[in-house]
Amino acid sequence: MRNTASETSASPALIFWIIAGWVGYLALPWYGIEDGFFTFEWLIDGYPLDGDYAPAAFLIGQGDKLWLAPLVLPMLLPLLALRLKKSDPNYARLLILSGALGFAWLIAQGFGIGIRGFNFEWLKALFGDLGDRQFGMGYGALLVASAFLFLFTQGIAARGAINGDVFVVSAIGGVIVIVTVFVFFPIAKMLLAAFITEEGGYSASVFAAKFFDDRLWGLGCLWGGRCGAAWNSLFLAILVGIITTVLGLVFALVVTRSGFRYKRALRALTVLPIITPPFVIGLALILLFGLSGTVTQFFADLFGMQPTRWLYGMPGVLIAQTLAFTPIAFLVLIGVVEGVSPSMEEAAQTLRANRWQTFRTVSLPLMRPGLANAFLLGFIESMADFGNPLVLGGNFDVLSTEIFFAIVGAQYDQGRAAVLAMVLLFFTLSAFYAQRMWLGKKSYTTVSGKGDAGVHPLMPKGLAVPVFIGAGVWGLFTVVVYGMILYGSVVELWGVNNTLTLKHYVTAFSVRIEDSGIRWTGAAWDSFWTTIYIAAAAAPLTAIVGLVTAYLLTRQTFAGKNAFEFGTMLSFAIPGTVIGVSYILAFNVPPIEITGTGIILIVSFIFRNMPVGVRAGIASMSQLDKSLDESSLTLGANSWQTFRKIILPLLRPAILAALVYSFVRAMTAISAVIFLVSAEYDMATSYIIGRVENNDYGLAIAYSTTLIFVMLGAVGLLQLLVGRTRIGRRTQFTAGEKA
């Protein structure tokens, strides 16, 4: 009997976490090291007695930080559990008690005592002035906190939750804690910041004053003035949502419902938004339509027109966002348009509907959820877009840029940034919520079993003509814009001196080989390597968090699963600027003090890109038959072993996709990054934006072009790797049943 062994002796997981807790308490520096998370100078610099590097036990031994002493009690409790059997109710009680007590105390002391002693007046009143202070948590605190968390989950599992599965309970607990800490906590902190007065108190009137600001809700543009940023953002996002959805549908129809020959080339379009930093489109538009742009100059010469600045403002941002986000709508809609069961359309035809009637009454209604999805994606992307409005906005204020200027501008007004972020968040969350409600209500899944052979009919003629014209024009425009990016990077000074030169690349990426090795003399190398390093560090973590979450969502059932899913997918609807602002507000003071480090960048990428990993994981896991897990479980593996030995190997393509995608997205991200970069950790995108603000377009475009090719290389590598792993699998329906 395989159960008897684990009945009598303590489980390895329990022993591991007890030891980990004690190591964190006794041996590792309790507080964060100023020089950075991965420096190890502390080992030779006064450890373990120096106050900055000392473990908790040494601090208490020296009479400092006595509030850490009570942690010993919950750390001793699980030792008693070692002697008990797993089935003993006291085993579970002990672990839950110890975990909950320890974790709660950690949080309480973390928030209660900050850099200036007690954080709350009533604590001061109760205990008097503390006369001591503490900084952000470090290795030791992190390890102890993890130990408490997983002791707690083991206790919960021992009580029989989720069939007593320690791995699953721990995974759920872990995901909940990190999502709470890095998504909900910063957002909550930001919401609070909107109410903070200049003296540090809380007041609703402060919020009201900032919220009912004319710059936010003004409707002046209706009679020739300027509108508030909120209306601008909303109006722009709705327009972008509609236009990108229509264009996306147009491209999807060309690919799936026409005899068009170069469908593969069109599909390549879907890669573009992934590899293009968002503001690059804006730059290219400036090269075309700006004051000294090619097209502007051409018409000025031809008709003697005075070049205008029409591009800067709503029109420019609209065009740039439409260019940037149409491929996203296309990506969504191509799946949806293909997903409409061909037999539906064939049935309509045999029921005497002609092509146009079939399209209108069957195909289009069945695509409705996809259309809604595409619209909302475009809406959210437009709301969250930061780069294009910054480059092209002119006097057209939108929420994302206003937030930025509230934080970095001369006005430095955290409260205003928080209020603006709240409005932005409200819009995107409403869209996110609307999307889920809308899709949840009606079942559009094709009600059928197997036997869905057949072919999609072609588009009706009356539709095909405008669709082809639209796709052709827009496709050409996209090609021209991307051509401009390439061309602009090798031109001396756009519009003024059009001689070809590589000097921008030299300025950015020059290298000198000396005796001591290679010297990266180019101006861009610093930010380039930082970007690669940060993106490479974030990618595997994103993939792990995403896949574990996907595993929980597809393979396990537990109470509150819907809320769990909503919470993990929520960060998708949170614009990067909001993440940026909330991270600064939340993480520049203890207990988690990581502003200005590389860690905050990594963390922000993990939670910005986590939904991508989750979706990739869900998509491929739901294709794996559940009986695979079940057979593994009945063969004696536990769920961790099943996950590792059965699910993970089968998920290789999904893992690779999540890795590369999060890597690439980390390289192109700008909206959150621009708040979080520091002198030491500058990222490529924020460096480029800096160049743009100095009107140094040549360098900016050269750098962007380089990034595009680096990412193209990454995506290409992925295709190669994923393609290779698929060869090992048998394709089930090679020819399809055509008979």
Place this chain on the structure above:
Amino acid sequence: MSNATIVGKAAPVRFENVSKRFGRDVVAVDNINLNVEAGKLVTLLGPSGCGKTTTLRMIAGLEMASDGRILIGDRDVTTLPATDRDVSMVFQSYALFPHMSVLENVSYGLTFSGFSKAETRARALAGLDLVGLKGFDSRLPSELSGGQQQRVAVARALVLEPQVLLFDEPLSNLDAKLRRQVREDIRAIQQDLGLTVVYVTHDQEEALAVSDEIVVMRNAAIAQIGTPRSLYDAPVDQFVADFIGEANILPCTIDSIDGDMATISIEDYRHTLPSRGLAAGPAKLAVRPSRLVIGADRGFTAKVAKATYVGVRMEYTLEASFGSMFAVHEDVDSPFEVGLDVTVGFSDKGPVLLPEA
């Protein structure tokens, strides 16, 4: 307006030298000729990949013939698209529109056929009544069971009173018990309304049960056309004999021909049966398991190799000097023991000579 009734407007279907090629070298249907009489239920039967579904889709107008002519009634429909043919089809996946209620699904085709609103509704309700789904009109397809969805699909096709009604493996998504009932319902409606029905299946029992005529297809061509009984009793070749029910193919020798009767011998056993145009010499014989008489007075000798009790009968595997065969016997109470030597003969109407060697 509930006096609307569904009537049949059955028309014959004719294929003249029809071929269908996909791309350059995939031939799905190779030069077939076929006559479906008005008011008959004809089944296209064959293994997967034999061209039966393509044939059906060519009648529907969902695939266009590469060569030849297709006629429905006296109209040449070869180049007409599905919309313009007076044909409707029940899909294997039912293809109910998930965003429409049952009534909207059933009315769908009527709205494009020039009926008034009131008449459309009356006809749709009559159609639902016909398939026994009265009162389900406001449900969504996703709220129905598989069998009910199937009946909605049938009603949707019926209400158009098509010249030809097509079924593409309509029972394959139903469980075994429902299958028998639904196929009887389909047959009953077809006979009541006198519809022309073309029905695709790969299940020979289903084909035998519902058809007026069966078209057995193999490798994009027609292997044999006939009534269920004639196919079962007189298959033209080994493929048909094996595909329609089980058959033992035994080697024999034709000793003599007398008129259209032949006398054959297997070992020392002689039997007289229709010659089917064969000359004297070696030949092949198809015998159904139930037509082998174990323990007959006259016959050839075989050994009982295996005996299986399956409830209603015994199943035996018999080993003779020329090969093994499969036989069934009704007597379950005193079965033949394994290892026993028995004399095996043919029942009177049992074996048939296979014209093809």
